[in-house]
Amino acid sequence: MTTDSNTLIHVNGLYKFFGDNKVLRGLTTEIKRGEVVVVLGPSGSGKSTFLRCLNLLEEPTYGEVWLEGKLVTPVDPYCHNDLVECSKTFKKMYDEREGGVSDKEKLKSDIIAEIIEKDLINSKKECGAYKSMKKQIFKDNAININIAREKIGMVFQQFNLFNNLTILDNITLAPRKLLKMSRDDAEKRAKELLERVGLSDKVSSYPSQLSGGQKQRVAIVRSLAMNPDVILFDEPTSALDPEMVGEVLDVMKELARQGMTMVVVTHEIGFAREVATRVVFIDDGVIKEEGTPEEFFSNPKNPRLKDFLSKVL
Amino acid sequence: MEKWLQDLSDQFKLNFIDGDRWKWLLEGFENTLIITFFATLIGISIGVVIAIIRSTYAKNSESLKKRGGVGFYVLNVLDKICGLYLTVIRGTPVVVQLLIMYFIIFESSNNSTMVAVVSFGINSGAYVAEIFRGGIMSVDNGQFEAGRSLGFNYIKTMRYVVIPQMFKIVLPTLCNEFIVLIKETSIAGYVGIRDLTKAGDLIRGRTFSAFMPLIAVAIIYLAVVVLFTKLVGKLERRLRSSDH
Numbered sequence: 304m305t306t307d308s309n310t311l312i313h314v315n316g317l318y319k320f321f322g323d324n325k326v327l328r329g330l331t332t333e334i335k336r337g338e339v340v341v342v343l344g345p346s347g348s349g350k351s352t353f354l355r356c357l358n359l360l361e362e363p364t365y366g367e368v369w370l371e372g373k374l375v376t377p378v379d380p381y382c383h384n385d386l387v388e389c390s391k392t393f394k395k396m397y398d399e400r401e402g403g404v405s406d407k408e409k410l411k412s413d414i415i416a417e418i419i420e421k422d423l424i425n426s427k428k429e430c431g432a433y434k435s436m437k438k439q440i441f442k443d444n445a446i447n448i449n450i451a452r453e454k455i456g457m458v459f460q461q462f463n464l465f466n467n468l469t470i471l472d473n474i475t476l477a478p479r480k481l482l483k484m485s486r487d488d489a490e491k492r493a494k495e496l497l498e499r500v501g502l503s504d505k506v507s508s509y510p511s512q513l514s515g516g517q518k519q520r521v522a523i524v525r526s527l528a529m530n531p532d533v534i535l536f537d538e539p540t541s542a543l544d545p546e547m548v549g550e551v552l553d554v555m556k557e558l559a560r561q562g563m564t565m566v567v568v569t570h571e572i573g574f575a576r577e578v579a580t581r582v583v584f585i586d587d588g589v590i591k592e593e594g595t596p597e598e599f600f601s602n603p604k605n606p607r608l609k610d611f612l613s614k615v616l
Numbered sequence: 617m618e619k620w621l622q623d624l625s626d627q628f629k630l631n632f633i634d635g636d637r638w639k640w641l642l643e644g645f646e647n648t649l650i651i652t653f654f655a656t657l658i659g660i661s662i663g664v665v666i667a668i669i670r671s672t673y674a675k676n677s678e679s680l681k682k683r684g685g686v687g688f689y690v691l692n693v694l695d696k697i698c699g700l701y702l703t704v705i706r707g708t709p710v711v712v713q714l715l716i717m718y719f720i721i722f723e724s725s726n727n728s729t730m731v732a733v734v735s736f737g738i739n740s741g742a743y744v745a746e747i748f749r750g751g752i753m754s755v756d757n758g759q760f761e762a763g764r765s766l767g768f769n770y771i772k773t774m775r776y777v778v779i780p781q782m783f784k785i786v787l788p789t790l791c792n793e794f795i796v797l798i799k800e801t802s803i804a805g806y807v808g809i810r811d812l813t814k815a816g817d818l819i820r821g822r823t824f825s826a827f828m829p830l831i832a833v834a835i836i837y838l839a840v841v842v843l844f845t846k847l848v849g850k851l852e853r854r855l856r857s858s859d860h
């Protein structure tokens with residue numbers, strides 16, 4: 304995959320089906336270092352599914368996700384024309400149609416397009432050359448999913464703090480067990496981070512003793528403690544009482560100011576206007592429109608987006 | 617009235633004091649507790665393993681199958697074995713299992729207490745497995761996803777996040793399993809073990825009076841069960857009030 308070093312996440316032709324429900328239908332985008340991407344879209348349009356495919360909490364049906372030039376998902380043959388060209392399916396179709404065609408290159412690309420369009424490759428029945436090439440692509444590029452997840456933080460609508468652990472242990476568990484930090488170092492760092500979000504006095508509390516806003520700030524700290532390269536936020540303020548929304552958004556704004564790469568699904572238009580470097584509108588399982596907040600909000604083109612904005616603004 | 621009291625005290629003396637027969641009851645009670653305790657340990661160990669295999673299969677089989685490789689087949693076979701175990705153990709009477717253990721599987725062993733421990737342990741494991749599986753399933757999936765999204769693999773997520781919460785949820789039920797098992801071991805006499813029930817029965821055989829020894833045995837079981845039920849109740853209240 305050709306990506307410049309500024310690209311943190313590359314999403315290529317992402318499809319996700321739940322049975323007959325085709326939630327994502329070929330979503331492609333790039334997330335660059337330092338970007339704050341706000342994702343908007345009607346309820347049920349697949350915003351959560353999109354985020355959850357980025358760290359493989361959901362397995363995409365088709366498509367690939369790349370993190371810093373490393374392949375997070377399994378290899379999707381339809382993302383690699385050379386791999387399709389190597390398949391038995393392609394060779395058979397090519398041999399059948401080649402006769403009398405002068406523009407061989409056009410024929411090739413037409414066949415590849417048809418194979419992708421109609422999902423004609425059956426991996427199990429393909430030839431050895433195809434299989435070994437696919438394996439090679441995987442071997443050359445794949446990153447272990449658990450390593451990838453260490454670099455991709457996630458903050459959930461329902462906080463999902465570990466109920467059985469204190470706030471301090473919630474934050475230090477992963478750095479200690481995964482980054483092999485010493486307890487002292489991990490606790491020192493956790494306390495620094497808690498101080499930054501104004502929760503120093505909660506170190507030995509349990510999640511059940513915190514308000515929603517406090518829980519969400521702890522959840523953000525928990526993911527920060529792993530020093531992720533990007534944090535995904537799935538409606539981080541939607542489960543909060545209105546008076547607590549501000550304290551969480553403030554923490555997120557501060558993060559953005561410090562240059563953290565963020566992908567944020569939210570309905571907080573004010574946050575999008577103020578902080579986003581790019582706003583993305585997902586509908587029908589694809590990105591229907593995207594742009595800087597100024598152009599996105601002042602001059603929306605897609606009729607569905609206009610309709611959507613008229614409801615939320 | 618006086619005659620009745622006199623009768624009672626004679627009976628008491630005959631059944632418990634003469635020949636130190638109260639010691640039989642004590643030894644029997646000891647055996648009952650030993651068998652129950654170790655059988656519970658075995659049951660919990662088997663139960664944890666089976667619950668983890670079954671819930672791992674339920675959660676990961678689809679993605680493993682899609683990915684290919686041997687992982688799916690290994691897990692599939694393990695899951696089938698666990699299913700078979702659960703069906704057989706829960707589908708046959710525990711007395712029959714005990715007799716089969718004693719007269720067929722451990723035919724050459726003369727340590728009948730050990731045979732009883734293993735037999736009741738294996739039996740209990742089937743029920744404990746279901747308790748644990750229910751416990752694992754009742755831990756909110758968000759806890760699991762939070763663990764995975766931090767980079768913990770499946771096993772570590774289970775170990776650090778899900779299993780500790782599962783234990784808290786199932787602890788009261790687990791204690792009830794212990795109470796059930798105490799009563800269930802009363803059939804150990806079938807294979808010649810002098811547990812509490814057998815001890816009472818031996819006294820009856822010796823003194824030819826059934827009332828005293830059997831009522832005494834019943835009272836001891838009842839006392840233990842009531843005591844443990846009280847403790848479990850307390851534990852449950854404590855767990856609920858702490859809620860973390």
Ligand SMILES: Nc1ncnc2c1ncn2[C@@H]1O[C@H](COP(=O)(O)OP(=O)(O)O)[C@@H](O)[C@H]1O
Nearest residue numbers: 321324326344345346347348349350351352353
């Ligand atoms: N695990 C799942 N199983 C089946 N359907 C799902 C699952 N998760 C999401 N969906 C469906 O996918 C669609 C998009 O869901 P979601 O991504 O949560 O939307 P959004 O976050 O934009 O509201 C919905 O129709 C939802 O019912």
Ligand SMILES: [Mg+2]
Nearest residue numbers: 350351352538
């Ligand atoms: Mg959602």
